[in-house]
Amino acid sequence: MAEYRTFTTDDAMRFADEHSGLFGDHSKLSCEEFGDGNLNLVFRVSNDKGTSLIVKQALPYARCVGESWPLTIDRARIEAEVLLKHRKLCPDHTVEVLHYDAEQAAILMEDLKDYRILRTELISGKQFAHLAPQLASYLAQTLYFTSDFALTGPNKKQQVGRFLNPELCLITEDLFFTDPYCNHERNNIHTAINSDAQQLWHDEALQAEVAQLKADFLSKPQALLHGDVHSGSIFINDENCKLIDAEFGFYGPIGFDVGSLVGNLLLNYLGHFGLTADDDTRQQHQDYLQQQISLLWQQFSQQFKQLMETECREPSLQNSRYQQHFLQQIFADALGYAGCELIRRTVGLAHVADLDSISDSDLRAKSERKALQLGRELIIQRRELSNIDQVLTLLRHLK
Amino acid sequence: MAEYRTFTTDDAMRFADEHSGLFGDHSKLSCEEFGDGNLNLVFRVSNDKGTSLIVKQALPYARCVGESWPLTIDRARIEAEVLLKHRKLCPDHTVEVLHYDAEQAAILMEDLKDYRILRTELISGKQFAHLAPQLASYLAQTLYFTSDFALTGPNKKQQVGRFLNPELCLITEDLFFTDPYCNHERNNIHTAINSDAQQLWHDEALQAEVAQLKADFLSKPQALLHGDVHSGSIFINDENCKLIDAEFGFYGPIGFDVGSLVGNLLLNYLGHFGLTADDDTRQQHQDYLQQQISLLWQQFSQQFKQLMETECREPSLQNSRYQQHFLQQIFADALGYAGCELIRRTVGLAHVADLDSISDSDLRAKSERKALQLGRELIIQRRELSNIDQVLTLLRHLK
Incomplete structure (x- = not known):
């Protein structure tokens, strides 16, 4: 051809x-x-x-x-x-x-014909015990071995150059970090939450933190990200799951991939307030999601920590205090990016079915307001939240 | 040809x-x-x-x-x-x-034949009132207009790709951040301070902070740096000064250029304890250097602040809280890199005449110990030091 x-x-x-x-x-x-x-x-x-x-x-x-x-x-x-x-x-x-x-x-x-799209499965209330462990492993392996811990300076720079990906990054820069925080024509806002969305446009404290997260997205090439780890990019069945759709890949902050995934699990959690009428069924699914979110961070951080301890090829970064600090930074970044994902999927151009398929407008608005509220809290408090349990407490206490 | x-x-x-x-x-x-x-x-x-x-x-x-x-x-x-x-x-x-x-x-x-090398002039005790204002202006203009505040995402990424500079960055990665903190054969240590140098090799708290500074050097492409702003790369006369030797240029943390310069002024300050016998003469030159260091930061930060306020082409970064935070980060980074410069010029491969030309071995050792002590303090305390006066107080109280 x-x-x-x-x-x-x-x-x-x-x-x-x-x-x-x-x-x-x-x-x-x-x-x-x-x-x-x-x-x-x-x-x-x-x-x-x-x-x-x-x-x-x-x-x-x-x-x-x-x-x-x-x-x-x-x-x-x-x-x-x-x-x-x-x-x-x-x-x-x-x-x-x-x-x-x-x-x-x-x-x-x-062809992953024996697999289904994770988002569809989670919306229908399906559960997979292996979800968190497998995705934690995917994130730890791919992010660690493309980072400064594993590559020499020159090798890493060559990789950065191959994956600059300016055009697709620009889509994220705009849709993820800019549009939701101003009155942009690309935004897609459910009329019932118009006034909630407008609050974002005047929230300078929030915008300052989003600016920091965007600046890091622009200038923190820590590892080769997938760049679009939402539950529509994950195929799953009862035994396994696989990532697809890596066209947004680039060298960026490690917390972005981790946070995108956490954000998508949270969106499903919040969606089920409107998707599942039966209290017990809903509670049971939401408990499952909480457990998966907790496992995801625990297993990701444990594996990443172990890799830093045993597979660090850069002598200067073999310092355990630094490694502890680095992991805490990934955690804060991940919460920030999870918060951005919650907000942009609620009021930005690209929505998710976890919220949009809630047929009752009031219930949908309730879930959407929770998404905006949680998104804001995660972004603002990301450096003070020191472990994943505190995040789940925040989640359970949403009004 | x-x-x-x-x-x-x-x-x-x-x-x-x-x-x-x-x-x-x-x-x-x-x-x-x-x-x-x-x-x-x-x-x-x-x-x-x-x-x-x-x-x-x-x-x-x-x-x-x-x-x-x-x-x-x-x-x-x-x-x-x-x-x-x-x-x-x-x-x-x-x-x-x-x-x-x-x-x-x-x-x-x-040919800058009407100019002289700044290092030589400062060693001989010469003073230039325009030094700080002009270099502040050079740093503010070059760093601001190559940063995310001034360039679109795609344009910035293209520039990052043109200036990856893997080989010369590797020299800095090794000589600046690695060698001084371990028993490396490339190190060049004045026998009289052998035991002081060895302390660096076991100082885990210090090494953790240097690891952070190195990680930022590797993965924080904020602006197109000169990359080697020491006083041998600056030509000066009574009216003007000009930067030369930009082969180490790359996209890196803004604080690196600012800190390299501050570090070199501090090295000259410390060198004069051994270079200038007369107390009044020395005090007068050191007062001049303090004033220049203070002016340098004040004028750099003022200009950079004004550029962020008036010339920011990226809407998400036009938030004043974020901009204030950004400037504070540059300050902390600059102090950290200044500290690294003090240490690596004292015990690493590439020395400076400000210390090496002190003929009396005891006096030289005294200045070198002060350089190591101040370097460590700047690196460790960089986030707590909130203004340049606190840095100068630290300088005046060195033992």
Whole structure:
């Protein structure tokens, strides 16, 4: 193939067949496009024996906005390279990339057809005991081994240069940190909470802390982040879970990936006030989420601590006081970014079904107000909150 | 010219003549090599009418160590581009680059023959009332306008990518942050202070803070630094001063440039205990240095504050509480890096004449011990010291 062109289903089939031996000779292939994302075409290519693969092609514009928002297709390279690197570091929980084609901005990868999207599962009240331990492990492995603890200065700088990802970072810079705190036309605000949203636009104490978090997002390249760890980027089943969609990957603050995930678990917790009418059922699911959030931080921090103790290749950073301080900083950052995620998913452009699918407008508004309140508290108090239990206490005492 | 080769004086003359019209036709040119640095050849090319220019060529190894320490000549590009950018932002106090040749790794620049090296002047007790105001202005202009306050996310990232400078950063990473705190063979320790130096190798509290400062040096690309603002990189006369030697330039923590300069003024202050026998003369020079250090911080912070208030192009960072916090952070960082400079210039590989030229061994040891003591205090207390007067009080009360 030569110059870039948008794939038809035939192109996708040919691409999958050419770059994988999985389908065998003379297989009958079929193909459907089923992307529901905003930036890409996603095809499933299957043969008549039940084997299937995914072809993901980057569009040269953001699909949700249309061709007026051009986006470089170099993001397919970023996605492929981040996934390949993360898979090397954590093979169990990263989707497998089989082939990447730079010209066509297309990635051939395994089809997680035995998995479902975590967000949908959590909304339906499903529980997975392995969620927190597996994601803690994914985060600890991928973030530790791409950080200054594991790489030499020159090697790290080379990696930073490969993953600058200016265009997709800009989307986050705008949607995550800017829009929700001003009267921006991109915002999407449920009418019932209009006045609550407006309070954000005049809250200078909050804005000062969000400015700090944004400045760190811009200038704290601690590790190669996934960059978009929300519950729509996680595929799960009863045994395992895997991360997909790494096109927002870049070198940024470690707390951003951790906090994005925590924020999404909190959004589900708050959503269930409106999603689940039965008190016992709701309580039981919310208890599960609390336990997972607690486990996630405990296991992530424990693994990261152990890696710092045993796998630190940079002599100056082998100091245990410094390492303790570093972990406490990740915790504060993570709470701050979790708070931002709560707020931007409530009033910003890109919402989540955990809140939006609450059919009763009053109940939805109640959950949304809790999200704004908790988001603010996490951001403002992030340096004073010293352990995850204090965060859960805050969560249980929301009005 | 084609492939890289080390310049002879004839090559340097030809290069200067070719790329500048300053010498006119049929001038009689002469040339001398006078580099005393470790990484480059430096030629002065003059005609018979008193016009002269400097040709600086990067060597493919570190001159002080020999050919065993290879260094990319791409640093000449970094130097040329940093100087050009800084000159645009602060034309009065940045040396003028007339031409840069990538193949030959050679820079043609103005000859600051009416200027002298600041370090030599300060050692001889010379005073310049304009020193602090001019350098404050250089630092404020160059650092502000290359920061997140002034650049968009994508533009900033592009700049970060151009100035990763892995090899020269590694020199600083090693010599500045690692060697002095362990028994490294590169260290250069005056025998009389051997036991004081050894204390550094077991000082875990200090090492934890230095680890934090090093981690920020590695992962805090706040602005395009000069990267080597010591008093040997500053040329001065009674009216003006100019920065040269920007090959260590990279995107790093703003406090590093500010702190390097403060550290060098402090080194001169401490050196004069051994350099100047007469009490009145010494006191008078040290009073001058205190006043300059105070002015430097006051004027730098005032200008930076005003730029944040009036020239901030990033809406999220226009919050005054955040800006106040940011400036306080620069202050703490600057004190930390000043402390590191005091320590590494005392026991590390690269010393300064402010201490080394003290002929009496006891007096030299006294000044060196003060440097180590003050360095440690600045690093440890940097977040508690809230203004520059407290720093000067610390300085005056050294034992």
